[in-house]
Amino acid sequence: MRTLHGIELNDFTVAYLVCALWSSMDNDDNPLDLEHDLGDLSKEAVQSAKDDCDSFLSANAEIILTETPDEYDNEQAGHDFWLTRNGHGSGFWDRGIGEAGKKLTDSAHSFGECNLYLGDDNVVYMA
Numbered sequence: 001m002r003t004l005h006g007i008e009l010n011d012f013t014v015a016y017l018v019c020a021l022w023s024s025m026d027n028d029d030n031p032l033d034l035e036h037d038l039g040d041l042s043k044e045a046v047q048s049a050k051d052d053c054d055s056f057l058s059a060n061a062e063i064i065l066t067e068t069p070d071e072y073d074n075e076q077a078g079h080d081f082w083l084t085r086n087g088h089g090s091g092f093w094d095r096g097i098g099e100a101g102k103k104l105t106d107s108a109h110s111f112g113e114c115n116l117y118l119g120d121d122n123v124v125y126m127a
Helices: 011-023 043-067 074-085 098-109
Strands: 003-004 007-009 116-117 125-126
Touching: 003 116, 007 011, 011 043, 011 074, 043 074, 043 098, 043 125, 098 125
Parallel strands: none
Antiparallel strands: 003 007, 116 125
């Protein structure tokens, strides 16, 4: 567990947020993670990520636990949730986990897209 802004986050959610920073760009089209880390996320962004990740896991834990290989862990799944829901061209569907990948992809798409952006206050927000 890791705590950000007083919010406890599991490995899935931390990986989701790390991937979000890695795949998102700042105002100059540089990856956010070049100059920003999890500590730069707004409390609202962290809470939103936690809520979405908790909902996704609640709906899909059984698939992740029983239909994916042992080496496919919560960190990889958190990473894939961000990529898949936002249409980054990689994610659950291309991990070689068969039908489980299709089910998780469909579930991730049901959450819709969300994006990180850098505010004028140099804080990273989620929309």
